[in-house]
Amino acid sequence: MFSQSEENYLKAIYQLSSITKDGVSTNDIAKKLETKASSVSDMIKRLSEKKLIEYKKYYGVRLTKEGEHIACSVVRKHRLWEVFLVDKLNFSWDEVHDVAEQLEHIKSPKLIEELDAFLGFPKKDPHGDPIPDKHGNYHVVEKTLLSNLHPGEKGICIGVKDSSSDFLKYLDRQAVKLGDEIAVMAKEDYDDSIHIKIDKRELNISKKIASNLYIQTP
Amino acid sequence: MFSQSEENYLKAIYQLSSITKDGVSTNDIAKKLETKASSVSDMIKRLSEKKLIEYKKYYGVRLTKEGEHIACSVVRKHRLWEVFLVDKLNFSWDEVHDVAEQLEHIKSPKLIEELDAFLGFPKKDPHGDPIPDKHGNYHVVEKTLLSNLHPGEKGICIGVKDSSSDFLKYLDRQAVKLGDEIAVMAKEDYDDSIHIKIDKRELNISKKIASNLYIQTP
DNA sequence: ATAAATTTTTAGACTTGTCTAATTTTTAAA
DNA sequence: TTTAAAAATTAGACAAGTCTAAAAATTTAT
Numbered sequence: 001m002f003s004q005s006e007e008n009y010l011k012a013i014y015q016l017s018s019i020t021k022d023g024v025s026t027n028d029i030a031k032k033l034e035t036k037a038s039s040v041s042d043m044i045k046r047l048s049e050k051k052l053i054e055y056k057k058y059y060g061v062r063l064t065k066e067g068e069h070i071a072c073s074v075v076r077k078h079r080l081w082e083v084f085l086v087d088k089l090n091f092s093w094d095e096v097h098d099v100a101e102q103l104e105h106i107k108s109p110k111l112i113e114e115l116d117a118f119l120g121f122p123k124k125d126p127h128g129d130p131i132p133d134k135h136g137n138y139h140v141v142e143k144t145l146l147s148n149l150h151p152g153e154k155g156i157c158i159g160v161k162d163s164s165s166d167f168l169k170y171l172d173r174q175a176v177k178l179g180d181e182i183a184v185m186a187k188e189d190y191d192d193s194i195h196i197k198i199d200k201r202e203l204n205i206s207k208k209i210a211s212n213l214y215i216q217t218p
Numbered sequence: 219m220f221s222q223s224e225e226n227y228l229k230a231i232y233q234l235s236s237i238t239k240d241g242v243s244t245n246d247i248a249k250k251l252e253t254k255a256s257s258v259s260d261m262i263k264r265l266s267e268k269k270l271i272e273y274k275k276y277y278g279v280r281l282t283k284e285g286e287h288i289a290c291s292v293v294r295k296h297r298l299w300e301v302f303l304v305d306k307l308n309f310s311w312d313e314v315h316d317v318a319e320q321l322e323h324i325k326s327p328k329l330i331e332e333l334d335a336f337l338g339f340p341k342k343d344p345h346g347d348p349i350p351d352k353h354g355n356y357h358v359v360e361k362t363l364l365s366n367l368h369p370g371e372k373g374i375c376i377g378v379k380d381s382s383s384d385f386l387k388y389l390d391r392q393a394v395k396l397g398d399e400i401a402v403m404a405k406e407d408y409d410d411s412i413h414i415k416i417d418k419r420e421l422n423i424s425k426k427i428a429s430n431l432y433i434q435t436p
Numbered sequence: 437a438t439a440a441a442t443t444t445t446t447a448g449a450c451t452t453g454t455c456t457a458a459t460t461t462t463t464a465a466a
Numbered sequence: 467t468t469t470a471a472a473a474a475t476t477a478g479a480c481a482a483g484t485c486t487a488a489a490a491a492t493t494t495a496t
Contacts, residue, residue, distance in 0.1 A: 003482075005482080
């Protein structure tokens with residue numbers, strides 16, 4: 001069995017790996033986990049001895065098959081718990097993260113399979129991220145950032161890149177939800193803000209907002 | 219905030235306190251937590267510094283108001299999670315303990331209040347133990363052990379004293395459930411076994427079994 | 437190609453929580 | 467009441483995980 005700390009490192013490496021084909025650097029892990037590079041170095045040694053990652057000093061790390069399996073199952077648990085909190089316990093999507101960070105470490109295969117069934121085998125978490133099934137498989141949907149769309153183009157909002165509470169609350173205030181159709185009306189060269197039409201309303205949003213909304217591409 | 223280990227000690231002291239009016243001894247705690255007396259001594263010092271228990275060397279410990287509050291909330295969480303597992307996730311009453319031991323340490327006031335509501339504010343866990351409400355209040359039902367009943371007496375089975383998996387599985391095999399009416403037909407002096415009538419069936423059970431079943435007294 | 441900047445690792449310290457072995461205190465027994 | 471047994475505590479060690487500060491390796495820039 002693995003400690004919560006080990007699981008957190010594996011999850012961080014798993015998520016950082018998905019955005020680069022190179023190994024993951026010590027510093028990147030440290031930043032992601034808000035810890036010191038020296039602590040990461042120590043943990044890398046431990047995980048390496050346990051054959052959960054591959055590691056050569058001064059080079060990045062990669063997950064082994066087993067490391068990836070564990071990381072993926074932690075992600076699965078995290079996202080299933082998020083669905084539970086939102087669907088069953090009236091949490092809003094900006095409140096779930098910290099609790100799911102705790103719940104993802106509960107050890108019980110039966111618990112997670114039953115929870116999955118209880119929730120109706122959801123495919124996405126409240127932020128639009130895919131939930132791996134028990135074998136680690138998940139469906140990748142073609143998507144792009146709203147900031148990449150040109151005036152006249154449109155699509156369905158299917159996820160958020162940043163799932164910080166502040167960003168999600170902003171979306172709530174603007175009544176922007178997953179599943180909404182968003183059409184880009186115009187782009188403002190001066191500040192890169194864009195004018196969109198969403199759900200019959202028109203709205204002006206900044207470049208930063210547009211860079212954190214995923215749009216399904218047909 | 220308190221560590222899982224600290225919470226476990228407080229819970230153990232809380233539960234041991236309920237069966238004696240004296241302070242709780244180091245050895246009793248060690249036995250309950252399956253650890254060494256020296257470890258208990260160490261932890262007692264820490265909890266005492268944090269004002270969660272009162273402690274005088276070589277005498278038993280008692281919870282302070284705050285210590286009791288924490289312990290009670292851990293018990294509340296444990297029992298609510300047990301109800302969740304049985305009512306919603308198809309766990310049987312002999313499978314819930316270990317998972318609830320983990321879940322009871324999740325920190326989120328909203329989580330536990332919403333869970334309580336989601337479950338319909340249950341008053342008892344699957345083993346018949348009372349669930350404290352958010353203020354720490356719970357209803358104590360007058361009860362006695364089945365082994366204390368005399369031939370001719372009867373009552374409703376409302377709880378188990380031992381909630382080990384082995385005992386609960388035995389009850390399942392004999393189809394003895396909480397809520398069943400049990401009447402004592404006869405007692406056997408030779409081995410203290412008793413003959414009972416339950417749910418139209420007649421059954422012979424040992425002294426040990428009868429000493430672990432709670433019966434509601436009118 | 438060498439120096440400067442950055443990244444990574446190591447050395448050593450600290451905390452939490454545990455253990456064994458030895459000692460002290462309390463309790464029970466003769 | 468002195469002794470033996472039981473219970474509790476202390477001393478010292480260890481493992482996990484973290485940190486700071488310093489050293490080593492690598493990368494970048496001139």
